[in-house]
Structures are given as C-alpha cells and as structure tokens.
Amino acid sequence: MKFSSNYILSLLSLLLLWASFTTSISVEDKFIQCLNLNSKLSIPLSTVCTPNESTFSSILQSSAQNLRYLEPSKPKPEFIFTPMYESHVQASVICAKQLGIHLRVRSGGHDYEGLSYVSQIETPFIIVDLSKLRSINVDIVDNSAWIQAGATIGEVYYRIAEKSKIHGFPAGLCTSLGVGGHITGGAYGTMMRKYGLGADNVLDARIIDANGKILDRAAMGEDLFWAIRGGGGASFGIILSWKIKLVPVPETVTVFTVMKNLEQGATKILYRWQQVADKLDENLFIRVIIQPASPEQKTGQKRTITTLYNAVFLGGTEKLLQVMQQSFPELGLTKNDCIETSWIKSVLYIGGFPSNTPPEILLKGKSTFKNYFKSKSDFVKEPIPETALEGLWKRLLAEDSPLMIWNPYGGQMSKIPESEIPFPHRNGTLFKIQYVSTWHDGENNETKHMDWIRKLYNYMAPYVSNFPREAYVNYRDLDLGMNKKDNTSFVQASVWGVKYFKDNFNRLVRVKTRVDPDNFFRHEQSIPPLPS
Numbered sequence: 193m194k195f196s197s198n199y200i201l202s203l204l205s206l207l208l209l210w211a212s213f214t215t216s217i218s219v220e221d222k223f224i225q226c227l228n229l230n231s232k233l234s235i236p237l238s239t240v241c242t243p244n245e246s247t248f249s250s251i252l253q254s255s256a257q258n259l260r261y262l263e264p265s266k267p268k269p270e271f272i273f274t275p276m277y278e279s280h281v282q283a284s285v286i287c288a289k290q291l292g293i294h295l296r297v298r299s300g301g302h303d304y305e306g307l308s309y310v311s312q313i314e315t316p317f318i319i320v321d322l323s324k325l326r327s328i329n330v331d332i333v334d335n336s337a338w339i340q341a342g343a344t345i346g347e348v349y350y351r352i353a354e355k356s357k358i359h360g361f362p363a364g365l366c367t368s369l370g371v372g373g374h375i376t377g378g379a380y381g382t383m384m385r386k387y388g389l390g391a392d393n394v395l396d397a398r399i400i401d402a403n404g405k406i407l408d409r410a411a412m413g414e415d416l417f418w419a420i421r422g423g424g425g426a427s428f429g430i431i432l433s434w435k436i437k438l439v440p441v442p443e444t445v446t447v448f449t450v451m452k453n454l455e456q457g458a459t460k461i462l463y464r465w466q467q468v469a470d471k472l473d474e475n476l477f478i479r480v481i482i483q484p485a486s487p488e489q490k491t492g493q494k495r496t497i498t499t500l501y502n503a504v505f506l507g508g509t510e511k512l513l514q515v516m517q518q519s520f521p522e523l524g525l526t527k528n529d530c531i532e533t534s535w536i537k538s539v540l541y542i543g544g545f546p547s548n549t550p551p552e553i554l555l556k557g558k559s560t561f562k563n564y565f566k567s568k569s570d571f572v573k574e575p576i577p578e579t580a581l582e583g584l585w586k587r588l589l590a591e592d593s594p595l596m597i598w599n600p601y602g603g604q605m606s607k608i609p610e611s612e613i614p615f616p617h618r619n620g621t622l623f624k625i626q627y628v629s630t631w632h633d634g635e636n637n638e639t640k641h642m643d644w645i646r647k648l649y650n651y652m653a654p655y656v657s658n659f660p661r662e663a664y665v666n667y668r669d670l671d672l673g674m675n676k677k678d679n680t681s682f683v684q685a686s687v688w689g690v691k692y693f694k695d696n697f698n699r700l701v702r703v704k705t706r707v708d709p710d711n712f713f714r715h716e717q718s719i720p721p722l723p724s
C-alpha cells in the first residue's frame with residue numbers, strides 16, 4: 193500500500209498534537225487517568241483535591257498537628273488524594289511510581305516534623321491521606337481487633353470499650369493519633385509498664401509494598417512484619433490495617449493528678465520519683481508533666497516550676513494507696529486525690545478532656561494540641577542529680593512556653609528483649625524525657641525557640657543515655673544526624689538510625705534493601721537501602 197505524503201504529514205501532525213496534549217495535561221489529570229486504569233474500583237473526582245480548589249487548605253490542615261509545617265514558606269503538595277478503598281491506595285502507589293511523583297502517606301497527621309504532609313527534599317510531591325479508611329472490627333471472643341490505618345487510637349479505644357468493660361489496648365495517651373503512623377513507630381501509653389507498647393501487641397497487618405501488592409503477615413514474611421512494628425512510618429510500605437491483641441483491664445481503675453511546685457519541694461520529690469518510677473507495681477503508671485507556672489496564676493509571685501504527677505492505676509483506690517505508701521510516700525497521695533473510674537474514662541482523663549466529657553467525643557477524632565512546636569527526646573538510665581535539676585529549672589524559666597513530660601519505664605518494658613521488635617529502649621531505661629517548646633506567633637521567633645531547645649538538649653547530654661544518645665522515632669527529630677562531617681545520606685542515616693533503633697538499625701536496612709531496593713518509600717529520615 194502507498195501512502196501519500198499528505199497523509200503522512202497529517203498523521204505526523206496528529207501525533208505531534210497528541211504529544212503536546214499529553215505533555216501539557218496536568219500531573220493530577222495524568223494521575224487520575226492512571227488511577228482509573230489501575231484501580232478495580234472507580235475513582236470519584238472528589239478524592240483528588242488540588243490547590244486551586246477552595247477545600248484544599250482545610251483538607252491539608254485537617255489533621256496536621258505542627259503548624260510550623262503549614263506556614264506559607266513550606267512546600268505544598270501538588271494535590272491530595274483521599275482514597276476510599278484499599279484498591280485506590282494500591283493504584284496510588286503504582287501511579288506515583290509510574291509517573292515519578294514523590295508520595296507522602298498520612299494517617300493521623302501527628303508527625304513532629306510534618307513528614308506526612310511536607311516534603312523538603314523533593315518536588316513535586318503528593319499526599320495520600322488515609323482518613324477515609326478508618327473501619328474498626330472488634331472481636332471480643334477472639335481477643336483481637338482489625339483496625340484500619342486512618343482510624344484514631346481514641347476511636348479504637350471507644351470501639352473496644354463499647355463491647356467490653358474489661359478489655360483495652362496499650363497505646364498512646366493522645367486520642368487523635370492515627371494508628372497508621374502511631375503503631376508503626378512503637379506507641380506507648382499508660383499501660384506500657386503492664387503490657388508493653390502498641391507495637392508489642394500486634395498480631396497481623398496488611399501492607400501495600402513498593403509494587404502495589406497487598407501483603408498480610410504470612411505473605412510479607414517475619415522479617416518485614418518485624419520491621420513495621422516499631423521501625424517508624426513510611427519506610428517499607430503503606431500499612432492498610434493492623435490486627436491487634438486486646439489486653440485485660442479491670443472494671444475499676446484509679447486516676448490522680450498531684451501538683452508540686454518548687455516552694456513545695458518539687459525538686460526533692462522528683463529526685464525520689466526518678467528512683468522509684470520504674471520499680472513500682474506494674475499496674476501503676478505515674479508520668480510527670482513539668483512546666484513553668486504562668487504568671488497569671490501566681491499574680492504577684494515569681495514564676496515557679498510546677499511538676500504534675502499524672503497517673504493511672506489498674507485497680508481501686510485502696511490498693512493504690514497501699515502501693516504508694518509502700519513505694520512513694522514522699523508524694524503524699526491521699527484518698528481525696530484519687531478518682532475511681534472506668535478504663536475508657538481514664539483514657540479521657542489522661543487525654544486532657546474536661547471531666548464528664550462523654551466518651552463519644554473520641555469518635556470525633558479531634559486533637560486538643562495543634563501548635564507551632566519543636567520537640568526532642570532522651571532516655572535516662574540513672575537519676576539526674578538535684579543540682580542538675582536546678583539548672584534545668586533556670587532554663588525552663590527562660591523560655592516562653594516550654595514543657596517536659598517524663599514517662600516511667602520498667603515492668604513489661606524491661607522484660608521484652610531489645611531485638612524483639614525494632615523499638616530498642618528496654619531494660620536499663622528508668623524513664624523517657626520529652627522536651628517541647630510551643631509558640632503561637634508563626635515564624636517570627638522560630639529561631640529563638642529552636643535555639644533554646646537545642647541548647648537545652650546540649651545541657652542535658654551528661655545526664656542521659658550515651659553511645660548512642662537514644663531517641664524515640666515517633667518523636668521524629670530532623671536535627672539528629674545533621675552537621676556531621678560526612679553528610680552523605682547513608683552516613684547521616686546511621687547517626688539517627690542508631691539513636692532510634694540501636695543495633696536493630698542494621699536489620700532494618702537489610703529488610704529495606706530486600707523489600708524496597710529502589711527506595712520508593714522515602715522521606716527525610718526513612719530507612720535507607722544499602723548503597724549498591
């Protein structure tokens with residue numbers, strides 16, 4: 193057959209037109225086309241939200257906790273995809289890979305460094321927001337529950353308590369945490385001394401790997417199943433759901449909060465707490481919240497430091513008073529300080545809700561925190577001397593809105609071997625410190641607050657764990673591993689990697705190298721594959 197040159201020319205121009213059309217269509221249109229080709233279930237247009245839509249900022253901000261990462265100066269996603277079904281999430285992995293778009297996954301949005309909604313290393317990037325995947329199926333007879341990644345931990349607690357007064361789950365205190373990011377980084381809470389972490393109580397999981405395949409525990413194998421229980425978010429795949437093991441809780445638990453300020457001997461009592469907190473009855477969890485008292489509350493007086501002993505006891509008042517009399521009489525706990533309640537109401541109490549808030553508030557998944565903030569963490573192996581505490585108070589008094597939370601270890605936390613899951617901070621740890629500075633005036637004085645917390649962290653070095661100076665991966669801290677002489681990414685990664693995971697870091701790298709050698713799932717501090 194012969195073609196006229198005219199025919200060929202028109203064919204060519206058609207091709208050119210097609211080429212220009214395909215290159216000029218937007219990333220989101222290409223992505224939607226690709227999703228429709230790759231998803232078993234159709235993709236409603238409403239699941240993709242671009243910056244020119246009026247709902248964009250409210251969706252972006254919805255669950256984001258650190259206002260620092262929502263400032264106009266911070267990079268914004270090309271668009272936000274909110275999948276409605278597992279097959280949508282699968283398609284998003286396949287399409288992001290095919291189109292070379294960097295993908296961030298968000299469950300509850302509580303990441304300290306905004307890693308689930310801001311990429312500071314790559315453009316363009318998109319957010320896959322799992323907030324519509326939040327079903328929870330509690331099976332009391334089997335003592336377990338399947339919970340989807342976008343559910344909040346508060347919803348999980350509510351759904352358990354709805355079915356049984358004597359079952360619970362040992363995870364975070366803040367009820368708006370998303371179980372997708374939270375449990376994969378460890379997940380501690382008031383029952384950690386009795387039952388360990390959320391990640392210690394996972395039975396199975398469903399995850400989407402870098403090829404878009406859905407794997408359960410049997411299909412992913414024990415190595416990958418190990419890595420996702422504590423190895424930190426977004427390094428190995430997208431967790432769709434967890435199967436968790438429920439734990440027994442008594443029908444009556446007791447809560448209390450006792451405040452001591454410097455004038456009431458706070459320093460000596462806190463020194464004593466350091467000696468006993470990890471050795472107490474495993475049913476008792478007493479954390480200490482430390483902050484300067486705001487001048488309004490103490491008009492006419494010097495700003496002081498307040499230490500708030502905030503506790504949950506898995507048992508009644510009478511037994512609690514015996515335990516306290518025997519182990520920590522210095523706090524002077526009295527019957528009047530104690531409130532007997534149900535486990536689910538202790539969740540609301542420790543979560544900071546006003547008393548008499550109905551548990552149904554947990555279904556709203558609303559956060560009580562949202563701030564501009566910077567945080568850091570430390571693990572303590574020996575009591576910090578009183579003189580060092582005095583120095584700490586001076587520093588806290590010099591900052592606008594600082595906060596420290598000290599969390600006791602011991603009990604079950606000491607019995608679980610360091611290599612059982614990637615979370616390594618076990619026997620020998622007395623307590624964990626979290627340092628926080630919060631502020632409200634945007635970027636104006638950000639440098640000042642960042643400097644303050646970094647100096648505080650330097651001040652604390654002699655009193656905390658060393659070689660490595662350990663840190664909690666769920667308190668993500670992008671300062672770690674920076675400013676080293678050799679800043680190639682792998683060397684930097686081993687600096688923060690050993691702080692978060694100790695020796696488990698090497699195994700995490702091996703798993704990563706096997707399951708995601710091309711490093712599709714990556715962020716500023718994701719587990720790197722071995723350089724090839």
Ligand SMILES: Cc1cc2nc3c(=O)[nH]c(=O)nc-3n(C[C@H](O)[C@H](O)[C@H](O)COP(=O)(O)OP(=O)(O)OC[C@H]3O[C@@H](n4cnc5c(N)ncnc54)[C@H](O)[C@@H]3O)c2cc1C
Pocket residue numbers: 257296297298299300301302303304307308322341363364365366368369370371372373374375376377378379380381424425426427429430431432561562666667715
């Ligand atoms: C106010 C507040 C209180 C907190 N209280 C506690 C506490 O009591 N106990 C505790 O242990 N921790 C606590 N944390 C820390 C919290 O556990 C971590 O921030 C955790 O990573 C939050 O998970 P998320 O899904 O809400 O966050 P996200 O920001 O959505 O995710 C965190 C990280 O995990 C990745 N990720 C999210 N979803 C998935 C998924 N489905 N699959 C794979 N990767 C995913 C993200 O990309 C990101 O890197 C608290 C944090 C805040 C802000």
Ligand SMILES: *[C@@H]1O[C@H](CO)[C@@H](O)[C@H](O)[C@H]1NC(C)=O
Pocket residue numbers: 218221242244245
């Ligand atoms: C937003 O922009 C995209 C392309 O960038 C376009 O497809 C879409 O129609 C726009 N939406 C609105 C509401 O303007």
Ligand SMILES: *[C@@H]1O[C@H](CO)[C@@H](O)[C@H](O)[C@H]1NC(C)=O
Pocket residue numbers: 606607619620
């Ligand atoms: C924890 O460590 C201490 C010494 O550091 C040791 O005596 C104790 O047996 C250890 N406990 C467990 C459960 O391994």
Ligand SMILES: *[C@@H]1O[C@H](CO)[C@@H](O)[C@H](O)[C@H]1NC(C)=O
Pocket residue numbers: 679680
């Ligand atoms: C790494 O260090 C070199 C030399 O000090 C510097 O030029 C480079 O910008 C640094 N890279 C990063 C990513 O910080």
Ligand SMILES: CC(=O)N[C@H]1CO[C@H](CO)[C@@H](O)[C@@H]1O
Pocket residue numbers: 633636637640
């Ligand atoms: C306490 C403090 O440093 N406040 C500063 C915050 O930033 C504004 C604007 O830059 C300054 O005017 C304040 O002095």
